[in-house]
Amino acid sequence: MKKRILGFWEIWNMSFGFLGIQFGFALQGGFMSRIFQTLGAGKDEIPLLWIAAPLTGLLVQPIIGYMSDRTWHSRFGRRRPYFLIGAILSSIALFFVPYSPALWVAAGFLWILDASINVSMEPFRALVADKLHESQRTYGFVVQTLIIGIGTWVASNLPWLVSKMGVSDSADLGVVPDSVKVAFAIGAFVFLLSILYTVFTTTEYPPEDMEAFEREKKEKNSFVSDIINNVGNMPITMKKLGVIQFFSWFAFFTMWSLANPALTEHVFETPAPVEANFDMSVPADKEAYDIANTAFQKSSNLVGSAMGVYGLSSMAFALLLVLYTSKRRINRKYVHMFSLFLGGAGFLFMNYASPESLKYCFLLIGLAWGSILSMPYAMLSSSVDPKRMGMFMGIFNMFIVIPQIIAALGGINFVSGLLGEQAINAMTVAGLSLVIAGLCNLLITNRSAISYQSEN
Known part of the structure; x- marks a missing residue:
């Protein structure tokens, strides 16, 4: 099927739902550890509590990719039904997670929230490849x-x-303080509204041969066998990108799970108070706890605000790339490599940051984040079968979640422990991991993945 060249606002409309998805991910990534600490979790327990996120991604994304490849609805198309279902579930989970009365409830809500976000997110990646001519995918x-x-x-x-x-x-x-509860409620509203905007402003191409599509749906190939076959037949470029993704996402999972305890302790010098150190029946101890806890909550707000800078710089970086790639090709390989180097430097500089300079560390990290969210997917979309784009995008997610699972099961604690007991060592590990990911870009040699080659 020959795809027409889309205008900016058409591409904007089909991508707008990601605003809500990112509201969910940013609130989860910036404040879930804070909720865990408020409910009594120690900093060494936090990575394991986060294991829900990568495990649900590992299970949900390939399944949703497989199902959306085999779906066609006359009104809502192939990918949009999954956007809508995921948005409704995510909004409900976002609203209620700050009201968790116990640590295990919060961990359970994280499972539900992350699974629901993944239901919406995976089809968005496939939709770009579905709708855009290859020359417009970057x-x-x-x-x-x-x-x-x-x-x-x-x-x-x-x-x-x-x-x-x-x-x-x-x-x-x-x-959990009211400021966090209100923030999550706003996030729930934005999530649902932005997904609805994409659902009702975007159309999808139907299968080229509807009869063949229906016959293929009725074939008795099992989901598991299809996954195994496609994993075994992954293009070599996809495997190389997987190595880059491994180290990239190990670094960002480390940031999401441990930035709040590391930075409130190292940069702001206001660690979360440990309940066992206070006798709450003694007025002086209760007052001391309240003072320490309020200081921790306020510095957590500032850590979250500083983390927001990585979204701002990734946005600016993406805007520059939008202006450039609308007219010209880029070398995706080298753009990604140097972006990851800059992000690694941002993490390493946290060892020397002050509350005032912390935002500059996240500014550098945002350049890496902007590249991670675009360059690997652009390179991947040029090297896989378009008919199985949803499936391969789901399988590609394995290279995102496996490093996070390893990190959650003790990988972060072990590697950062080699450097010492200070919480800030986790950010050093994240920086070194991004530098390694940058170097791994040298493995990519496929010319069409590096830069789209016109057929003319």
């Missing part, structure tokens, strides 16, 4: 990254913003 993924950057910055600043508007950061022992 452009399309970069527009998607621009929207993700906007969502990251705004959502990361929500608790700080609502706190400035007078909503309290103080709370009783084991209770």
Whole structure:
């Protein structure tokens, strides 16, 4: 099927739902560890509590990719039914997670939230490849990254913003502050609204041969055998990209799970108070706990706000790429490599950051994030079978979630422990991991993956 060249606003509309998805991910990534700490989790327990996120991605994304490849609805198309279902479930989970009365409830909500976000997210990646001519795919993924950057910055600043508007950061022992509850409620609303916008402003191409499509759906190939066959037949470029993804996502999972304890302790010098160190029946101890907890909650707001800068810089980076790739080709390989180097430097500089300079570390990290969300997918889309784009995008997610599972099961604690007991060592590990990911770009040699080659 010959695909027409789409205008900017058509690409914007089909990607706009990612604003809501990123609201969900930014609130989860910036504040879930804070919720865990508020409910009594120690910093060494936090990575394991986060294991829900990669495990659900490992299971959900290939399944949704497989199902959406084999779906066609006369009104909602192939990918949009999954956007809508995921948005409804994600919005419900986002609203209720800050009301968790116990640590195990919060961990359970994280399972539901991440599974629901993945139901929406995976088809968005496939939709870009479905709708855009190959010459526009880098452009399309970069527009998607621009929207993700906007969502990251705004959502990361929500608790700080609502706190400035007078909503309290103080709370009783084991209770999440109202500023976080309000921020998550806003995120739930934006998530649903932005997905609905894409669902009702975007159309999809039907299968080229509907009769053949229906026959293929009725074939008795099992999902598991299809997954195994496609994993075994992965293009070599996809495997090389997987190595890059491994180290990239190990680094970002480390940031999401441990940046709050590391930076509140090392940069702001206001670690989360440990309940066992206070006798709450003694008025002086209770007052000391309340002071320490309020200081921790306020510095957590500032850590979240600083983290939002990585969304802002990824947005600016994506905007530059949008302007450039709308007219010219780029070398995806070298853009990605140097972006990862800069992100690695951002993590390493955290060892020397002050509360005022922390945002510059996240500015560098945002350049890596902007590239991670666009360049690997653009390179992948040029090297796989278009008829199985959803399946391969889902399988590609394995290279994202496996490093996170390894990190959650003790990988972060083990590697950072080699450097010492300080929480900030986790950020050093993240920086070194991004540098390794950057060097792995030298493995990519496929010319069409590096830069789309016109057939003319």
